[in-house]
Amino acid sequence: MTTMAAFTDICQWSSFHCQPSLMVPRITCTGNWNHHGLSSSFSWKLFCPESASFKFSSSRRLVARRSYVPKKGIQVVSPNIGSQTLTIEFLNAWDDEYGGVIVDPESLPSSANAFASTLKASISNWKLKGKKGIWLKITLEQADLVPIAIQEGFLYHHAEPGYVILTYWIPNEPCMLPSSPSHQIGIAAFVINDKREILVVQEKCPCSCPGVWKLPTGYIDKSEEIFSGAIREVKEETGVDTIFLEMVAFRHAHLVAFEKSDLQFVCLLKPLSLEITVDEKEIQDAKVPKTRYNIDEA
Amino acid sequence: MTTMAAFTDICQWSSFHCQPSLMVPRITCTGNWNHHGLSSSFSWKLFCPESASFKFSSSRRLVARRSYVPKKGIQVVSPNIGSQTLTIEFLNAWDDEYGGVIVDPESLPSSANAFASTLKASISNWKLKGKKGIWLKITLEQADLVPIAIQEGFLYHHAEPGYVILTYWIPNEPCMLPSSPSHQIGIAAFVINDKREILVVQEKCPCSCPGVWKLPTGYIDKSEEIFSGAIREVKEETGVDTIFLEMVAFRHAHLVAFEKSDLQFVCLLKPLSLEITVDEKEIQDAKVPKTRYNIDEA
CATH class of the missing domain: 3.90.79.10 (Nucleoside Triphosphate Pyrophosphohydrolase)
Structure with a gap:
């Protein structure tokens, strides 16, 4: 097997490069991902106009001033609108290297209702930001959240005994997310x-x-x-x-x-x-x- | 690569034998599996004594006569007990070659309540029958059933975009079911x-x-x-x-x-x-x- 030895260097070398037709976030290696809060370029257009729950009435005056209220596991944005305060919650998530988003599995609301509303708002937000693939890990203990994610359009991707991974492909083109292990x-x-x-x-x-x-x-x-x-x-x-x-x-x-x-x-x-x-x-x-x-x- | 050619026969030959440390039902190839109704050896001891929902009161007289009421997707057994009729429903399932059971994915009740009670009864039934691994496929459309199965002790096994497979290992010994694709x-x-x-x-x-x-x-x-x-x-x-x-x-x-x-x-x-x-x-x-x-x- 002379050829096998001869090609070892090429083989090892090529192993350090990704296979670009697929977008494979290291979904369980969160340490490798940058944990973003709301970026400095965050603007009002990100406030979920597609989500009925968060539509602003046209009679309300939007003020370009916002405050961040830290809350465990959820990004909270409370714009002052005249004398009223609207609280809009998004799921914590990290950007991946392929224009997608990985939802922080530690931060999912335990209440099904809270999860449903923040997931809906987050999807609208990710769409406005031009995100591509969304990765969502739901553990056994959070199984009540699975039907809610499916209802919002997520598909199953793969599973291990203690969790299931779901994905949502936003662009209006064929999904580029990788298949599950084959x-x-x-x-x-x-x-x-x-x-x-x-x-x-x-x-x-x-x-x-x-x-x-x-x-x-x-x-x-x-x-x-x-x-x-x-x-x-x-x-x-x-x-x-x-x-x-x-x-x-x-x-x-x-x-x-x-x-x-x-x-x-x-x-x-x-x-x-x-x-x-x-x-x-x-x-x-x-x-x-x-x-x-x-x-x-x- | 002389050795590669020389060993081709062994390799092909060995490929036709299973790897016995794992129990791998062809869960999506249902055509290969025998579809059992209730067998002729079915006896009263199979009537779920572990399931609270189906426990018989000691004041009721059990009559060793039973009738089978066909109903789409569910095995129904209605024993006559004096003048009363109790209906006990099990999920349709096929035996696999490893002492386990594959639940018929076409037959799951659409109602969450009906699924919860038939799943509970079925698990008790499988335990009494000495079954080992239970395989349960739940499609996207049936996602409401996932939390119920998890609550009864099922774990995720693997998933594809349109469905998730869950498993339940009955014996009181380490699980012998195979891992998901690696x-x-x-x-x-x-x-x-x-x-x-x-x-x-x-x-x-x-x-x-x-x-x-x-x-x-x-x-x-x-x-x-x-x-x-x-x-x-x-x-x-x-x-x-x-x-x-x-x-x-x-x-x-x-x-x-x-x-x-x-x-x-x-x-x-x-x-x-x-x-x-x-x-x-x-x-x-x-x-x-x-x-x-x-x-x-x-």
């Missing part, structure tokens, strides 16, 4: 000893053909390296310790689990221990048959 | 002509270093092959037609977009056309500098 990554472990004998397993899984001997397989864990996943799966399924030698092949399948795609990497491993102890939950049996596998003949 | 798959296109000159681009993306020349990159589309994605990205960004020659490297990065991982494959392509027409939305400029790239020296 793949699961699996491994198949080709464990071969010095006698060219291969470790094989029988699964207990009901979707396996009964009695079939196969390579140990599994999905890699979150943020796990592929070679580490292969070593871990072999250890879990058979108790055998191994070292990683080489990645020898992969296959790409579509519409697998959750209608997503699946990449499976075949890893060549060398066994470091002999004793087999099967994981009784998953594996029916494991063995190293006395049959030599000849790579050159394959 | 990776995005990207390409970097190494387009090299017969003079060993390389096609490079400058991005308009705000997260790129201004003025940097780089390989065309992008994410592959849903169910797209990696080589097709590389050819498409080059065509979209530069207008150049290419053919795929070889995959020469890949890199694996973690905690990228949405805290997920990212595999980027470097594909070697040969240009079939000369004229460059940049995608003005994404690309600042593209060119083939008169500099020969020597693979052997790299």
Whole structure:
């Protein structure tokens, strides 16, 4: 694999550049984002004329003077209008690098009514500011807010056990926000000893053909390296310790689990221990048959 | 890459076997699942004794005779109890291959109250039946049902624009349900002509270093092959037609977009056309500098 080594520099180099067709805010890495209050260029035209709740009556005189009333998690603007005070609340949000906005997940009002009105006002505000994609994270505890966001036009984007991310695309053109993650990554472990004998397993899984001997397989864990996943799966399924030698092949399948795609990497491993102890939950049996596998003949 | 060819048979073979540590129902491919009504072994002990809404008073006499009242989308059981009739409704669901249950997404009651009571009864029923993982798909239009499911103990699993999938793990042991998809798959296109000159681009993306020349990159589309994605990205960004020659490297990065991982494959392509027409939305400029790239020296 000379070419693989030769291209490593290009590969690493290109990895530091974004893929510009998609707008991918690091939505959970809020530390990387600038937290904006109302900017100094904030002007009256931002006061939500599209939102019925906040329309000013034409008989009211707008005064170009405003005060900021800090309130936990919500941007509050209270313009003096003659002797009256109108309070307009927006959701806290950070600008992303793609002209979009990430709503501060810590700052959502707990009351459904308050959320509905501030979300509506905020959407109008973002539209006036020419924002593009809006990202909204709602935790399990805030689940009452999900139907409200959907009603305002948000769509689901992706989810983890403790939260769901919703998006809203403002421009009148095709959405440029990235899709949710598309793949699961699996491994198949080709464990071969010095006698060219291969470790094989029988699964207990009901979707396996009964009695079939196969390579140990599994999905890699979150943020796990592929070679580490292969070593871990072999250890879990058979108790055998191994070292990683080489990645020898992969296959790409579509519409697998959750209608997503699946990449499976075949890893060549060398066994470091002999004793087999099967994981009784998953594996029916494991063995190293006395049959030599000849790579050159394959 | 002799080894890659040699292992192709193993790789393809192993792809037909599941990865048994995870229970992955094809939740959107309902055609693959057996749609069960109430089975012939259905017995009175399944009548939700854990659910307060459906507890029978001890003064009522249970008669071992039952009638099935068909009703759109809900399993209805009406036992005769003396002169009274109690109606107990469960959500329609299919068994999966892993001892779990997939709720029929077409059959959810539209009323929040009806959903709350049938979900509660169904969970009790599934617990009594010894079921493991419960899969529940809720569409955008049914968003009012999300907080109810969360309240009953469901967690988010994954989402697409039009729906969210929630799960509930019944056994009193660590959840064996698979995680949501973990990776995005990207390409970097190494387009090299017969003079060993390389096609490079400058991005308009705000997260790129201004003025940097780089390989065309992008994410592959849903169910797209990696080589097709590389050819498409080059065509979209530069207008150049290419053919795929070889995959020469890949890199694996973690905690990228949405805290997920990212595999980027470097594909070697040969240009079939000369004229460059940049995608003005994404690309600042593209060119083939008169500099020969020597693979052997790299």
